[in-house]
Amino acid sequence: MPGKFTLLLAATLFAVGCHLSAASKSSELAKSLSRVTINQSTGNKIPIPLGHGYTIVNVFDDFSPGCPTGNRFETIERFNALQPAGSTVLLIFSDKNFSAQDVENFKAILPLAESMVQGDIEALRPYLIDKKLLVVLDSNGRLVWQEKTSVSEQQLLGELSSLINSPGN
Amino acid sequence: MSTILSIALLTLALQVIAAIPDAQIRFRPVYLSSQQETRLKLSGPAAMAVARSGNIYVFDDGNSRVVKLDSSGKFIAEFGQRDSGPEAIERAGLNDSIAVDENENVYISDPATPKVLIFNSSGAFQRSFRVPFAMTSITVNSKREIFLTADTPRSTELIYVFSEAGKFLRRFGERLINSPGGLARNINIAVAACDANDNLFVAFRSWPLIRKYSPEGKLISENQFTIPAELIREAQRKYYSLEFFAKNPDSSFIPPLITHSISISGGGTGYLLLNAHSVVVFAPTGRVTKQFRFRAPRDRDNVFIRLVATAKGKASTYLLDTRSGEIYEASAL
Numbered sequence: 027m028p029g030k031f032t033l034l035l036a037a038t039l040f041a042v043g044c045h046l047s048a049a050s051k052s053s054e055l056a057k058s059l060s061r062v063t064i065n066q067s068t069g070n071k072i073p074i075p076l077g078h079g080y081t082i083v084n085v086f087d088d089f090s091p092g093c094p095t096g097n098r099f100e101t102i103e104r105f106n107a108l109q110p111a112g113s114t115v116l117l118i119f120s121d122k123n124f125s126a127q128d129v130e131n132f133k134a135i136l137p138l139a140e141s142m143v144q145g146d147i148e149a150l151r152p153y154l155i156d157k158k159l160l161v162v163l164d165s166n167g168r169l170v171w172q173e174k175t176s177v178s179e180q181q182l183l184g185e186l187s188s189l190i191n192s193p194g195n
Numbered sequence: 196m197s198t199i200l201s202i203a204l205l206t207l208a209l210q211v212i213a214a215i216p217d218a219q220i221r222f223r224p225v226y227l228s229s230q231q232e233t234r235l236k237l238s239g240p241a242a243m244a245v246a247r248s249g250n251i252y253v254f255d256d257g258n259s260r261v262v263k264l265d266s267s268g269k270f271i272a273e274f275g276q277r278d279s280g281p282e283a284i285e286r287a288g289l290n291d292s293i294a295v296d297e298n299e300n301v302y303i304s305d306p307a308t309p310k311v312l313i314f315n316s317s318g319a320f321q322r323s324f325r326v327p328f329a330m331t332s333i334t335v336n337s338k339r340e341i342f343l344t345a346d347t348p349r350s351t352e353l354i355y356v357f358s359e360a361g362k363f364l365r366r367f368g369e370r371l372i373n374s375p376g377g378l379a380r381n382i383n384i385a386v387a388a389c390d391a392n393d394n395l396f397v398a399f400r401s402w403p404l405i406r407k408y409s410p411e412g413k414l415i416s417e418n419q420f421t422i423p424a425e426l427i428r429e430a431q432r433k434y435y436s437l438e439f440f441a442k443n444p445d446s447s448f449i450p451p452l453i454t455h456s457i458s459i460s461g462g463g464t465g466y467l468l469l470n471a472h473s474v475v476v477f478a479p480t481g482r483v484t485k486q487f488r489f490r491a492p493r494d495r496d497n498v499f500i501r502l503v504a505t506a507k508g509k510a511s512t513y514l515l516d517t518r519s520g521e522i523y524e525a526s527a528l
Contacts, residue, residue, distance in 0.1 A: 089325065089327060090307070090308065090309060090329075091309070091327070091328055091329055091347060092329065123325075124325055125324065125325075125361075127324060127360070127361055127362055128324055128325040128361070130362075130363070131324070131325075131326070131327075131357070131361070131362065131363040132325075132327050134363045135326075135327055135328075135355070135363060135366075136327050
């Protein structure tokens, strides 16, 4: 009996530990997101602006067509074409790798111009997946969804669409 | 493009496949990698530009650097090496990725990143800017406006123009096929070169057409050249039309024609270098005046090479053998 109890306790602790670990990581990511800033043309830096519904935020540390970053841009384009009601899309290009002029050029050349901004994403660097990261924030700035590793762009688009279309949004 | 012009191009497709006459061209070695010490050997050089001074700049792709030679082929400098920080270039691939302006500033289009890097003639890094598409060639006019040919599946224009400071200015040039898809993308790949009057000449990599645009981007003329008959097998000919490409944009058909490079001399004569060692010469109007095959210095088949005319009035032309890393000056073309 003590043996079974010990086993049960260990399993419970393991499960709780895993859960706490995941929650903890998510919490750390949420804290890091709060340190991300957007560069305004005035020179001011502001936190990520939140919409009335979900805010879909993708940060880019790099951008190359045919690579994961370019594919992500196309995914966001497809997502945006679904006209997700009440949600806002924000594409933040790292000010370490993209000048303000670069972002202005991107806005002039690519679709989604109104969603593109330059910003300081250094706080998110440990969480980047293939030099990019997609997260969803609710109207209070709470992290409600985040990109995971080894998920295809098609799967990601499906998850994102489900989330946005879920009741309560 | 008007419907009438489109139909004309479609019907012309089969008429311009013909045998090309041979011409005797002499090549004088300017730089032979095999005779250089290890540090100076070129490794898969992808592109070359010749300045007014006669200095030669080579995008040494395998070594991720630019090599500067004088007109006699003497090594002067290298720059843009890997791990050199923000000025590091990565790779050119099969693209015509180097241009030189009148002041001998050197412009590199790095399709890997993708970005444009600018150096002065001493190799000192000036600035760079990012572009949201891969590029297949770069050229610069007398105002130092930078023209990039875009390699993108998007149904957008062919040419993007940026200021010297990296500000996007304008875009123009209608695609041959507007469908999405891999084959459509390949057919729309183009190379471009400016003449001394800032007109822009554009040639498609796999379609026998030369377009001339005004400095503002207005289409002035379109001229076809002949596809060397040996490039296309009889069975392939029925597929070689814009109509087929438009209907089958994802077809695995590999267009057999490859226009490797375009170059304009100071006098306005233009040169296209095609595969099968074939050269197309065209007048400042864009009209094709001559087409011939030549025997390459090492007489290899399918060697990937570039032909570059100097910006000086004298019509010197240089040939780059990307496989052996050799540069030759060609006798009068």
